[in-house]
Amino acid sequence: MLRELLVIAAVMLFLDAIWLTANNATHRALFAAIQGQPMAVRYGAAAAVYTLMIAATWYLAVEPAANWQEAAGRGAVLGAAMYGVYDMTNHATFVKYPLSFALTDMAWGTFLCATVAAVAFATVAATA
Numbered sequence: 001m002l003r004e005l006l007v008i009a010a011v012m013l014f015l016d017a018i019w020l021t022a023n024n025a026t027h028r029a030l031f032a033a034i035q036g037q038p039m040a041v042r043y044g045a046a047a048a049v050y051t052l053m054i055a056a057t058w059y060l061a062v063e064p065a066a067n068w069q070e071a072a073g074r075g076a077v078l079g080a081a082m083y084g085v086y087d088m089t090n091h092a093t094f095v096k097y098p099l100s101f102a103l104t105d106m107a108w109g110t111f112l113c114a115t116v117a118a119v120a121f122a123t124v125a126a127t128a
Helices: 002-022 024-035 043-062 068-093 099-127
Strands: none
Touching: 002 024, 002 043, 002 099, 043 068, 043 099, 068 099
């Protein structure tokens, strides 16, 4: 379990860092337009979000899966649900939160969690 959690954390943080860096300007402009001031990250809350995502990916996608394909499918559903709730709530409540941004972010979350779950399952299975 610990090895799976570490793999999930490493892969998730690595891939999300690439995504967030590549889309930094878009995110900053959007959130500044929504809140009327520059984006500021609350690192404690961000750490809590990643902790929940890592735990959920392990518990709901990796642990119950019989193979890496099932882990990927479970991860995709989890990512779509987590990111979908976040993005569709934002789109529903913030006039300046575009549907195109919400759908792109949902697609990213689906891909991210599917990939992370598949890699974690395959990595741990290969070393077992």
